[in-house]
Structure formats: structure tokens, C-alpha cells
Amino acid sequence: MSLTLLATTHRVAPGLLTWKAWDALRSAGRVLVRPGHPLLPYLRDAGVTAEETGAPDPAALVAAARAGDVVWVAAPEGDEDLMREIGALVVHDPLDVEVLHGSYDLPGARLLDLVAVMERLRGSCPWDREQTHESLVPYLLEESYEVLDTIETGDYGALREELGDVLMQVVFHSEVASERTDETAFTVDDVAAGIVDKLVRRHPHVFADVAVSGADEVNANWEQIKAAERAAKSGADASALDGVPMGQPALSLAAKLQRRADRMDAPDDLLPTAADTGNDLGIRLFALVREAADRNLDPEAELRAVSRVFRDRVRAWERRER
Numbered sequence: 001m002s003l004t005l006l007a008t009t010h011r012v013a014p015g016l017l018t019w020k021a022w023d024a025l026r027s028a029g030r031v032l033v034r035p036g037h038p039l040l041p042y043l044r045d046a047g048v049t050a051e052e053t054g055a056p057d058p059a060a061l062v063a064a065a066r067a068g069d070v071v072w073v074a075a076p077e078g079d080e081d082l083m084r085e086i087g088a089l090v091v092h093d094p095l096d097v098e099v100l101h102g103s104y105d106l107p108g109a110r111l112l113d114l115v116a117v118m119e120r121l122r123g124s125c126p127w128d129r130e131q132t133h134e135s136l137v138p139y140l141l142e143e144s145y146e147v148l149d150t151i152e153t154g155d156y157g158a159l160r161e162e163l164g165d166v167l168m169q170v171v172f173h174s175e176v177a178s179e180r181t182d183e184t185a186f187t188v189d190d191v192a193a194g195i196v197d198k199l200v201r202r203h204p205h206v207f208a209d210v211a212v213s214g215a216d217e218v219n220a221n222w223e224q225i226k227a228a229e230r231a232a233k234s235g236a237d238a239s240a241l242d243g244v245p246m247g248q249p250a251l252s253l254a255a256k257l258q259r260r261a262d263r264m265d266a267p268d269d270l271l272p273t274a275a276d277t278g279n280d281l282g283i284r285l286f287a288l289v290r291e292a293a294d295r296n297l298d299p300e301a302e303l304r305a306v307s308r309v310f311r312d313r314v315r316a317w318e319r320r321e322r
Contacts, residue, residue, distance in 0.1 A: 001067035002096035003072065004028065005083055008039065011109040015042030021102030022046065029068035032061070039073055058085040065095055089121045115188055122179075140169045152304065169247035201225065211293055223263060252297040254289040262293075 004024050008017065017025075025048045027030055033040060043050045056072065056079070062068050063254035074082070090097055121128040123139065143165040150158045202225050204210035205218060213220050231238045244256050261270070270292075272304040274280045292299040 001066050002069050002098065003073055003086070004070070005072050005079065005086070006099070006101045007074045007078060007099060008076060008103045009105050009109070010038075011105050011112050012103040014038040014047075017102040022101055024071055024100055027069070028071040030064060031071045031073065032056075034072040034075060037073060038076060043073075045245050056082050058082060058089055062095060071170060073174060079142050114167065114171055114173075118168070118175050122172075122175050128172075129171070131176065133173060136169065136172060136176070140166070140173075143169055152301065159314075178245060201229075201316075233295075247299060251285070251289060254286050255293060255299055258290055259292055 006021060006024065008014070008021075025046070026042065031043065031048055031050045033043070033050045034056075036053075036055070040050060048072070049237065058131070060083070061070065061072055065206045072079075072082075088095060090297070098171050123129070143162065147159070147162045147166055150162050170191065171188055174186065174191050177185055178187045179185070200207045202222055204221065204225075205212040210221065212221065226243075227238075233242075241257065241260050244260065246253060248256070272283060277283065289299045294301060
């Protein structure tokens with residue numbers, strides 16, 4: 001005599017159970033389940049007779065299991081309280097009790113929960129309902145910089161939360177886009193599909209039969225593939241500078257433009273001078289960005305590091321002055 005508590009995950013389509021789960025369901029003397037359980041239609045299709053009951057009574061389940069093999073089909077969100085109560089009931093009067101997992105979450109399954117939560121917020125929260133792509137931009141930038149800050153300061157304990165905030169922004173924008181009725185509409189699945197296609201396309205040494213000797217050759221292939229993509233998108237007007245976001249911080253922008261130009265072996269006489277723009281300060285900053293590249297340094301990171309030192313010194317001075 002035994003009691004099997006069949007646990008499933010709501011993140012997997014009902015009916016997709018392990019063979020061991022189906023075997024337990026077919027061989028049990030009784031299968032008990034709540035009314036309206038999403039697994040019920042699939043049990044019927046499989047010829048499994050299930051008894052629909054109300055709220056589960058731990059004592060009644062234990063008593064039924066002492067008379068014959070019973071399978072209790074747990075709620076999709078789990079029946080942890082019920083399982084604990086059953087455990088307490090059988091601790092002094094042993095019964096063969098097994099928790100059988102009929103389905104398991106796949107890696108990334110919790111992303112489904114995030115999509116569902118975002119959809120509900122968009123429909124039910126007045127603030128979330130009012131947001132647009134434009135109004136969300138400051139939050140995307142802020143959350144991205146917070147990720148950068150945790151990495152640069154080595155606060156890896158906070159990194160998971162900060163990445164979650166960025167991920168929420170991606171899902172939020174996707175939810176907003178899904179509401180449009182024209183050709184610009186897309187869903188979070190479209191976003192995921194697009195990046196999957198791009199990663200596969202840009203990694204032929206992993207997903208195709210291209211052989212590479214090391215990371216340098218991977219980078220070279222990557223640039224060739226990106227150039228082909230730009231040509232396919234823009235035709236004769238394609239440029240190696242396509243895709244460089246001009247709205248990014250100025251130091252990063254200058255560094256990105258210079259790296260792209262260097263890959264093309266652009267001549268040095270294209271570099272701007274004070275005579276060209278009358279902007280002596282900008283020219284000097286641009287030259288410092290080039291110096292940073294020559295030293296394999298990130299100008300943004302270098303300036304942030306110095307800024308943090310200055311911030312700490314100002315705070316220490318404030319404390320002394322109080």
C-alpha cells in the first residue's frame with residue numbers, strides 16, 4: 001500500500017509527463033485530483049479514471065492509501081503544505097509515501113513567469129499601462145548602468161538582481177510592442193528568435209563546419225559576417241559605421257567609431273583637428289580616447305575609476321567637516 005504525490009510544473013504543457021508518472025497513474029488503485037485540474041483531459045484521453053475531489057484532506061488520503069495504492073495529482077503550483085501534513089501523519093505510523101515528479105522545469109522556464117507577470121502588470125497596473133518605449137528609455141539606461149556599477153565594483157552578490165532589472169525592461173518593451181497592430185509589432189518570442197538566429201549565424205565555427213584556430217579568427221569571421229549583414233540591409237549605402245548608436249556616452253562613442261575605422265585601415269588624416277571644428281577641447285578628448293585604445297584601455301572605465309576616487313575623497317572630506 002502506498003501514497004504517491006504526483007508533482008508537475010505549470011511551465012510545461014499538461015500531459016507531457018515522464019513514463020514513470022504515466023506508469024504510476026495507470027497502475028494505481030485510485031487516482032485523486034482536484035476538479036478542473038489541467039491534467040484531467042489528458043488522463044481521460046489516456047484511459048486513466050480519476051476521481052475529482054475538493055480540498056484534499058491529508059488524513060483521508062493517508063487512510064485511502066492504507067487500503068490500496070493511491071496517486072494524488074498535486075496542483076500545478078505544488079502542494080507543499082499538504083505534503084508536510086502527510087509527513088507528520090505517517091512519522092509514527094509508517095506508510096510508503098513517494099513524491100514523484102511527472103514533469104520538470106527546463107532551463108529558462110522561469111522566463112515564462114516573467115512574461116506572464118509583465119502581461120498582467122501591463123493590463124492591471126495604471127502606471128505600467130501608461131508606459132511607452134520612449135518613457136521607458138531612462139529606466140533601461142539606469143538599470144544598465146547599475147549592472148555596470150556592480151561589475152566594476154566587484155559587487156557580484158547584487159549582479160543577479162541588477163540583471164533581472166535589465167531583463168524586465170526587455171520584456172516590458174516587448175509587451176508594449178506586442179500591442180501594436182501594424183508591421184512593427186513583435187513579441188518577446190520574436191526578440192528571442194531574432195537573437196538566436198543572429199548568434200547561430202555569427203558562430204559558424206560552432207553551428208556549422210567552419211574551422212577556426214582561435215579567438216582572433218573568431219573575431220575576424222564575426223566582422224566579416226556583420227559586414228555581409230550590413231550590406232544585405234543597406235545595399236550600396238552600407239557602412240562599417242552602421243549600427244553605432246550615436247546616443248551613447250561620448251567617450252564610448254568616440255572609442256567605438258575609432259575601432260570601426262581602424263578595422264577598415266582608415267587613414268589618419270581623417271581624424272578631426274581643431275582647424276576643422278574650432279573645438280579644441282573636443283579634439284583633445286578625442287585624442288585621449290585614441291591614446292586609451294593604443295594602451296588597450298577603455299576610456300569610459302578609466303574615467304569612472306578616477307571619478308570614484310574623487311567621490312570617495314569628497315565624502316571623506318564631508319565627514320571631516322561635520
